[in-house]
Amino acid sequence: MTSPSAVALSFETEFRALGARKRLVSLAYGALFLLALGLSTWVGEFDPLKLLRSLPRIHEYAVKTMPTLSMATLWHDLNEWFYAPGKWLTLLWETILIAYTATLLGTVGALALCFHAAQNLRRGTVSYWLVRRIFEVARTIPDLVYALIFVFAFGIGPLAGILAIAVHTMGGSGKLFAETVENIDMKPVEGLRATGANWLQMVRYAVLPQVLPNFATFTLWRFEINVRTASVIGFVGAGGIGQELYTAIRMLYYEDISALLLLLVVTVMLIDVGCEKLRHGMIGKEH
Amino acid sequence: MRELISDIDAAAIADTRARYPLAFAAPLPVRLGRWGAWLAFVVFTAYCFWTFEVSPVRLWAGSGKLMEVASHLFPPTVGEAFNDYLWALLQTIAMAFIGTVIASVLALPLGLLCARNVLPVRIAQFLFRRTSDTLRGIDQVIWALIFVRAVGLGPLAGILAIIISDTGTLAKLYSEAIENAEKKPVDGIRACGGNALQTIRFGILPQVLPLMLSNALYMFESNTRSATILGIVGAGGIGFYLADRIRTMLWEEASFIMIMILVAVYLIDWLSKLVRRRLIGAAPDTAGGLH
Numbered sequence: 001m002t003s004p005s006a007v008a009l010s011f012e013t014e015f016r017a018l019g020a021r022k023r024l025v026s027l028a029y030g031a032l033f034l035l036a037l038g039l040s041t042w043v044g045e046f047d048p049l050k051l052l053r054s055l056p057r058i059h060e061y062a063v064k065t066m067p068t069l070s071m072a073t074l075w076h077d078l079n080e081w082f083y084a085p086g087k088w089l090t091l092l093w094e095t096i097l098i099a100y101t102a103t104l105l106g107t108v109g110a111l112a113l114c115f116h117a118a119q120n121l122r123r124g125t126v127s128y129w130l131v132r133r134i135f136e137v138a139r140t141i142p143d144l145v146y147a148l149i150f151v152f153a154f155g156i157g158p159l160a161g162i163l164a165i166a167v168h169t170m171g172g173s174g175k176l177f178a179e180t181v182e183n184i185d186m187k188p189v190e191g192l193r194a195t196g197a198n199w200l201q202m203v204r205y206a207v208l209p210q211v212l213p214n215f216a217t218f219t220l221w222r223f224e225i226n227v228r229t230a231s232v233i234g235f236v237g238a239g240g241i242g243q244e245l246y247t248a249i250r251m252l253y254y255e256d257i258s259a260l261l262l263l264l265v266v267t268v269m270l271i272d273v274g275c276e277k278l279r280h281g282m283i284g285k286e287h
Numbered sequence: 288m289r290e291l292i293s294d295i296d297a298a299a300i301a302d303t304r305a306r307y308p309l310a311f312a313a314p315l316p317v318r319l320g321r322w323g324a325w326l327a328f329v330v331f332t333a334y335c336f337w338t339f340e341v342s343p344v345r346l347w348a349g350s351g352k353l354m355e356v357a358s359h360l361f362p363p364t365v366g367e368a369f370n371d372y373l374w375a376l377l378q379t380i381a382m383a384f385i386g387t388v389i390a391s392v393l394a395l396p397l398g399l400l401c402a403r404n405v406l407p408v409r410i411a412q413f414l415f416r417r418t419s420d421t422l423r424g425i426d427q428v429i430w431a432l433i434f435v436r437a438v439g440l441g442p443l444a445g446i447l448a449i450i451i452s453d454t455g456t457l458a459k460l461y462s463e464a465i466e467n468a469e470k471k472p473v474d475g476i477r478a479c480g481g482n483a484l485q486t487i488r489f490g491i492l493p494q495v496l497p498l499m500l501s502n503a504l505y506m507f508e509s510n511t512r513s514a515t516i517l518g519i520v521g522a523g524g525i526g527f528y529l530a531d532r533i534r535t536m537l538w539e540e541a542s543f544i545m546i547m548i549l550v551a552v553y554l555i556d557w558l559s560k561l562v563r564r565r566l567i568g569a570a571p572d573t574a575g576g577l578h
Contacts, residue, residue: 036384043374044381044442044523051447054438058447061437094338101335140552141545142516142526144428148533153356154349158339232428235520236530239339249432257433261425268424 065258082259088244092267094158095240098233099226102162106169107219110135113170114177115203121181121189123199135178138171143229147238158239165226165233176218177211184210216282220275227271231264359538366540372528376551379524382442382517383510386449391503393454398461399487404473405465419462422455427513431522442523445514453506460502461495468494500566504559511555515548 040046067081082088113131115121122128146164154160188206197205234242241260248256304311312318335341365372399405400415430451434444473490481489518526525544532541 037388040381040384042381043377044385044446045378046381046385046442046446050443054443054447058434058437061433097335097338101332101339101341104332137549140512140549142512144516144519144526145529145533145545148519148530149356150349150353152533152536153352154345159341159345159349162339162341228424228426232426235428235432245429246432249429249436252436261429265421265424269420272420272424 061254064254067255067258081255088241088260088263091241091244092263095230095234095242096227096267096271098158098161098240099165099223099230102165102230103169103219103223103226105162105166107173107215107222109166109170110174110177111215114174115181115207117174117178118181120184120186121203121207131174132178135171135174138167139175140171141168143168144233144236147233147236151237156237161230161233161238161240164238165229168229169222169226173218173222177215180211180214180218181207213282217279220279224268224272224275227268231268356538359536360542362539363543363546364539365543366537368528368540372525372544372547375518375525375528376547378442379514379518379526380511380551380555382445382449382524383507383514386446386514387453387503387507387510389446390450390453391457391499391506393450394457394461395499397454397458398465401458401462402465404468404470405487405491416462419455419458422451423459424455425452427452428516428520431517432520435521440521440523445517445522445524448517448522449510449514453510457499457502457506461499464495464498464502465491497566501563504563504566508556508559512552 067077069077069081113134116123116127117131117135119128143164146167147161150160150163154163184207188210189202192202192206230240230242231245232242234240234244235246237243241264245257245260245264247253248260313321397415397419401412401419403412406412406415427448430448431445434447438444438447468491472494473486476486476490514524514526515529516526518524518528519530521527525548529541529544529548532538532544
């Protein structure tokens, strides 16, 4: 039998060896990280000094966008700042409608396809593979690129933007929907199969009730994202407030920039809060 | 005695229906509410379609043109600028990497200040939260366009855009993680006489660091996707070439660039998943799939 001190000694050496190995691994990871950072700095033409030198210019830009407001003539100054409220609010409303319509169309597409892309419900290898690839391409190509293509095909205007965001939404939501479906309880599915239900009936009565609350949450959250996206598709001529913003930024209408951004941020915040409320309402119902 | 299915006749059903009406249908006000909601939904949607002139004729005409584009997308052709494309693609990834690294560092103090259990001053918390909301509420592309005007064309504008918008997003995620942290270690450090900084360093950070790393890695993935479009407004990376090839209708080359982007995104996703598993075990996705 080994003496206690020998046990302690062997423990000590083992512990030290483990510690040394762990330090080595951490060191290797740290080195790898630094290497990646160095490479990125080179490829990305990133110069911290240049960044520092650009800070005063950014500050100057930010100061210029600030409106001149004085307490004495506040109402007049505000009117000057938001000189086109009707036009901007209309564009903002259009932006929200674009996001809504696109979310709706994209979600319908995702809903129609997602059950084919779920491992546990798939109807055939070909459709499973095809739908997965469709989702991947739809969400990996950026929405602004779709917008560029659709502006070419459907002409300048909101329709191109709606379709672009819808395609992207279909890909993103479709993936999440399929993952949700893969995590369902399979017992109701087996039950319905046993009664001789066909595939569509099985999806409707065994799967949909389980996943609908999750789908609704994802969709609300997607709508929030799409409002943000809808605010930039105007950059390539696909409708919404983006066109106005693009002009303001390119032409250096400084005060317009801050006014439009303020409107946009407030809108986005209100929508986020509203969606949050709806989501909590739905989750409350579920439990 | 148990009833058999065959024993149930129309009268029995009618009888049950009379006794338990709620088992067969929701009460009238609820049903009316549901119909109202559906009606509102349909009317609103119809209004949207009408506003945007979504008509079968327009869709048909557009899809005709789209088919034409699709036929031109094949076969993808490299053209003469493969090296430029590859460099721009690497630049996109580099931008995403640098941006995420800096943002994940900057987001740490902001995230701490946004967390209820670190800074229990309502008004300060409100201000810091609105700051991070503002950074997050403005799309990355808008930031990129602004920085292009402020610091000039090139990847620096893109990196700045990524830093700004990601600092907002990560600060929110961090503050949520911090608020969900176990309180006991914090109490322990405080009881030992640790000051605020020591409490954060030894009580909170060890708990939330893996989650933060996971979030940062996730943002890196997300950024490689979003950084591909920053070039459209001149903020560096592959987006410049892609937008240019689409605008000049060089579809074969555009599709080649798109395939390059697809491959790069797959590789980055795979790599990030690998690192995440190594670093924090098989932790579930905390941030959900933004894309």
